[in-house]
Amino acid sequence: MKGKIIICGAGLVGSLLSIILRKRGYTVDIHEKRDDLRRGNIGGGRSINLALSNRGLNALDIIGLKEIALQLVVPMHGRMIHQPNGDCELQRYGDEGQVINSISREKLNKLLLNEAEKQGVSIHFNSKIESCNLTSTDLNTSNQEGKQSADNADIIIGADGAFSAIRQSMEGYGKVATTKEDLGHSYKELTIGAKIDDFAIYPNALHIWPRHHLMLIALPNIDKTFTCTLFLPNTGADSFESFSKSGSILNFFEQHFSDVPPLISDLIDQFNQNPTCSLSTIKTYPWKAGDFLLIGDAAHAIVPFYGQGMNAGFEDCFVLNQLLDQKDDNWQEVMPLFQESRKKNTDAIATLALQNFIEMRDKVADPDFVRRKALEKELHKQFGNRWLPLYSMVTFSDMPYSEALERGKVQDEILTNFNTDKIGFTEILNLYEHRCSELKL
Ligand SMILES: Cc1cc2nc3c(=O)[nH]c(=O)nc-3n(C[C@H](O)[C@H](O)[C@H](O)COP(=O)(O)OP(=O)(O)OC[C@H]3O[C@@H](n4cnc5c(N)ncnc54)[C@H](O)[C@@H]3O)c2cc1C
CATH class of the missing domain: 3.50.50.60 (FAD/NAD(P)-binding domain)
Structure with missing residues (x-):
């Protein structure tokens, strides 16, 4: 022993x-x-x-x-993006069959x-x-x-x-x-109940309501409920502090997350009862x-x-x-x-x-971001693991996080400076591999 x-x-x-x-x-x-x-x-x-x-x-x-x-x-x-007008769009995380597990x-x-x-x-x-x-x-x-x-x-x-x-x-x-280092935002959890023994919204996605300085997400549970997490600034407009002053919870949800109140019948009670936690x-x-x-x-x-x-x-x-x-x-x-x-x-x-945090709350609903993700997907489709998108390196691989961070920076630099109207996919890959080898990645 x-x-x-x-x-x-x-x-x-x-x-x-x-x-x-x-x-x-x-x-x-x-x-x-x-x-x-x-x-x-x-x-x-x-x-x-x-x-x-x-x-x-x-x-x-x-x-x-x-x-x-x-x-x-x-x-x-993938992520199910809820737009302010109620439209939803599923953005896949990785290849067919690659999932994260709630x-x-x-x-x-x-x-x-x-x-x-x-x-x-x-x-x-x-x-x-x-x-x-x-x-x-x-x-x-x-x-x-x-x-x-x-x-x-x-x-x-x-x-x-x-x-x-x-x-x-x-x-x-x-x-x-x-x-x-405090984030300056806190979070509160809320629950979307099951709908007559079924999920109230699409179950196999991480739902995101990206609203720049505000964000709501929801992850499914096996009992067909969803746990939502609301992220708000600690101070200023639309902050947890401003609610304790105005108490206008329902107005806030109707303004920013209008499809949510019909899903949570006791929204105000949950909001008042559940703790606010810092990050x-x-x-x-x-x-x-x-x-x-x-x-x-x-x-x-x-x-x-x-x-x-x-x-x-x-x-x-x-x-x-x-x-x-x-x-x-x-x-x-x-x-x-x-x-x-x-x-x-x-x-x-x-x-x-x-x-x-910035990507989820600000970028996922942006058409430029969506175009860039499509481009990365195409690079990955053509070249397999020679071009692995950052999210996949972090979530679906064993690559050291430090290497994923550096490779992600190189990808970002290349995709910001070059577009496929000017150079082909193979040249983009060559640039990426050359830069990674210079950095000994
Ligand atoms: C809102 C939120 C969402 C998250 N989502 C994810 C996610 O999707 N995926 C993911 O990978 N991670 C997520 N995390 C992070 C994850 O929760 C933590 O990284 C994880 O819980 C860390 O586990 P731990 O065992 O190190 O610490 P903890 O889970 O905090 O466990 C520490 C344990 O130590 C005990 N303890 C504390 N002090 C003492 C003491 N003095 N004496 C004896 N016992 C003590 C506590 O009671 C507790 O049981 C999330 C975190 C938050 C806040």
Whole structure:
């Protein structure tokens, strides 16, 4: 038997990682501050459903849960754009058969917790990390009644999310530097109910109502409901702040999203009752201090517009597992390699997620954008993987996010400066490949 590892946080990343490490032969304990979600409510404040794609599925595959997870999803082939006049248009994400998968956060987390316990992971619920001692690898925890306990392990992993207590302890020791950049927009979730045992709108798409400074999206659930997320500025006109002043919720929806009120009969109640949550990008480095390591949102929390936060956290677990294989479980070698290889990639997906906010709210309804997407599709059709559109590199491939970001910049530069009236598709491809090879991509 190998040593003992403590994971802080039984969210999506912590519970997945616990299974990987248990299967490698470690004794694994998890401390989770909340109740066991299998016995109660998951609690507000995070998205109800998530888009699960290639990188996340790869990690689920190594613990044998990919196919089971895929039974819990509604596949989405593309974006359904809702224009202000009510017209809708489906824009496919990738090739025929390439989909992103809408999955319930709660169902996925339950699946992972069940498997973790089946593999012999000890999960301590209602056990909140209060502080840790970086030199002795000790942890202090408290339960709901305030009773204090201590625990100790060879390695302690902080998978305790964007507001990580482990990261804050590391900061307290002066071991890591963290930045937090607020988006200036917040979000609120709303639910479109099922229509007499059917979906009220087309099920196999991610619906977007792009309205420049405002945006509404909706992802389908297997119970035939949709979870909508409304993104608004924090201040100024049409902000969450302006609603609390005017209370004109219905007017607002009729003005900007006129096809939505008929789909949500209790729109005003939901709007008033559901929490408004902020969005930010959190970066920190290093991720390792002594025998402590950060992973998932604790190390890199991003805005949700590429649907990659969980997928990136799952990819962290995939890469960590690969490095443990390569280095014979020598954690002192693995931890520095892990943070180095992941940091540039999680910084890249943070940038891409912010860029995609602009794309989703401003560009998807723009005829120029649609023309450019068609051109990229044609390049991909003619040349296959030699021209892979940026969305496909991020969502349907294993290419490092940092490489996808750089290749995306080259594509953007070429498509902005050249058009097919002047040069042919082959010349565009040649330019792209030449530039990528200059950049050693
Ligand atoms: C609106 C929205 C939509 C999103 N959509 C997508 C999407 O479509 N696709 C995608 O891939 N990602 C998406 N994400 C991102 C995704 O939710 C996160 O990246 C993912 O949840 C990170 O998982 P995690 O396990 O690292 O952190 P978390 O899910 O935050 O889990 C952390 C766990 O640690 C526990 N914890 C916290 N503090 C302590 C403590 N002191 N002691 C003990 N336990 C503690 C928490 O209770 C929690 O269970 C979205 C995020 C938001 C906000």
